[in-house]
Amino acid sequence: GSSPSASGGAGARPRVGELSRAVAGARTGRCGVRAVVELGTGAVRLPRPEAPAAPVEAPGAAEEVAARIAAALPEGLVRTVGSRRMGCALPGADLDLVAVLPGPADAAGVRARVAAALPGARRLREVTGARVPGLRLHAYGLDVDLVLVGAGALDPGLAVARRAELGEAAAVALSALDDADAVRESVGASHAAFASLAREAKAWARARGLDSAPFGGLPGLAWAVLAARTVREAVRDAADLSPAGLRREFFGTWAAWDWSEPVSLLPADGAGRSPSPDPVTVLTPRAPVRSCTAQVGPGMRDLLVRELYRAWEVLEADPDGLGRLTAPPPLHRRHAAWAVVTVRAGAAGEFEERLGRARGRLRALLAGLPDAHAWPRPFERTATLARYAVGLGPTPPDAAALAALAAPWAAGLPGVEVGWAASGEVPDLP
Structure with a gap:
């Protein structure tokens, strides 16, 4: 029957x-x-491999690492920047530090002193190719980025206020301190509401693969600016400041935003600005004011808009639907094929150097793949190998076309190769 x-x-x-x-x-x-x-x-695809348990951040770990590095550089000034300074860091977030040192910045010398101060540190390497020198390491369960700024003859304690005297690269690096402080100041007494919203927005962006600047996404500062702007305007309009209310306001506002218009922390800051030539422009709040989203291409902008609309629709149907917001996207239905970027080396130290160079140059590869979505986290990782998946969209190039496009990019990157894979050959992504 x-x-x-x-x-x-x-x-x-x-x-x-x-x-x-x-x-x-x-x-x-x-x-x-x-x-x-x-x-x-x-369609056939491999299941997601079991990921190792995420490390639990020990209480006080970030403070201990920062204090040890500061003690190793007593002649300088070491300050925390980024999401931890803004008070909106996700659990296990990177620890971002800026060290201002007298004279020129000696990365090799600082590396030796940091290694002595943190004998248990792993993956300690110098960062090359950035505007200013720096170090990257893993200590106390945290990934640490240490930016080094040489103050020349200037007292390091005066360098932040007088950063324009040190040149553009140093000024941009030092503005991270003022940018974080400006975000906090903009929300005033509503900091707790801002911090909650910013964490939710960043967790959503991470789950949907929108959160990594090297992979063409929006950096943490951009999400913080969007969250702070949302909270500030909600306070001004006496709107609902509950978590659910701010969540709906955040996604509703930015889903409907005309992204040819620059976004600044305060509405008045953008008044009279001409439309941006970039697909997405989120401005830093303090001088030198600049876009922190210049790496976002047209394809990522379109994906961002679709994801914001999806989130807004979810919340319109269920204002408390945070769990649905952070569900992984249906990547295997979006992409008919993948570019798999493999980085490998014979030793762990050499691998970290190669991985850093490959990540730093990934945007150049994405520029030739307009429908690409590079997933920010590797689907396979060992001490000497990492594989990243780049979705190629519904009408991807074939293997020969991808090889022709990727060969010049990979030629200057030892240990890096790009291969074509059918949709089912890449597992669900972490």
């Missing part, structure tokens, strides 16, 4: 989606998922 559609008989059309899958398994002492086959399309 069952109808064909209910029983799965002749004429039934299987629904394609998260709930209508055929799972192919194999028994090797236990039953496990070996591949996922979508009914109706026959």
Whole structure:
């Protein structure tokens, strides 16, 4: 007595989606998922490999690392910047530090002193190719970025206020201190509401793959500016400052935003500004005022708008639907093929150097792939290897076309290769 559609008989059309899958398994002492086959399309993909448990940040770890580095550089000034200075860091966020030192910045010398101060540090390397020198390391369970600014003959304690005297690169690096302070000042007594909203926005951006500047996304400062602007205007308009109210306001405002208009921290800051030539322009709040989103291309802007609209629609239907907001996107339905960027080396130290160079130059590869979405986290990682997936859109280039485009980019990057993969050959992404 069952109808064909209910029983799965002749004429039934299987629904394609998260709930209508055929799972192919194999028994090797236990039953496990070996591949996922979508009914109706026959698309096959590998399941996401089990990720290692995320490290738990020990209380006081960031403060301890910053204090040890400051003690190793007593002649200088070491300050925390970024999300931790703004008070809106996600658990396990990078620790971003700026060190102002008298004379020129000696990265090799600082590296030796930091290594002595943090003997348990791993993956300690100098950052090359950036505006100013720096170090990157892992200590106390945290990834640490240390930017080095040489103050020349200027007292390091005066360098932030007089940064324009040190040249553009140093001024930009030192403005991170004032940028973070300006964000906090802009929300005043509503800092707790801002911090909650900024964390939610960044967690959403991370889940949807929109949060990494080296991969063409928006950096943490941009999300903080958007959140601070939302809170400030809600306070001005006596709007709902509850988490659910601010969440709806955030996604509703930025989903409808005309992205040819620059976004500044305060509405008056953008008054009279001409439309930006860049796809997305979020301005830093303090001098030298500049875009922190110049790396965002047209494809990422379009994806950003679609994701913001999706989030707004979710919240219109369910104001408390935060869990649905941070669900992973259906990447295997968006991308018919992938570019797999592999970085490898024979030793861990050499690998970290190569990985840093590849990440720093990834935007040049993406410039030739207009429909690409580079996922910011590797789907495979060891001490000497990392593989990143770059979605190539619904009409991707074939293997030969990708090879021709990627060869010049990879030529100057030892240990880096780019391969073409069909949709199902890349697992669900972390």
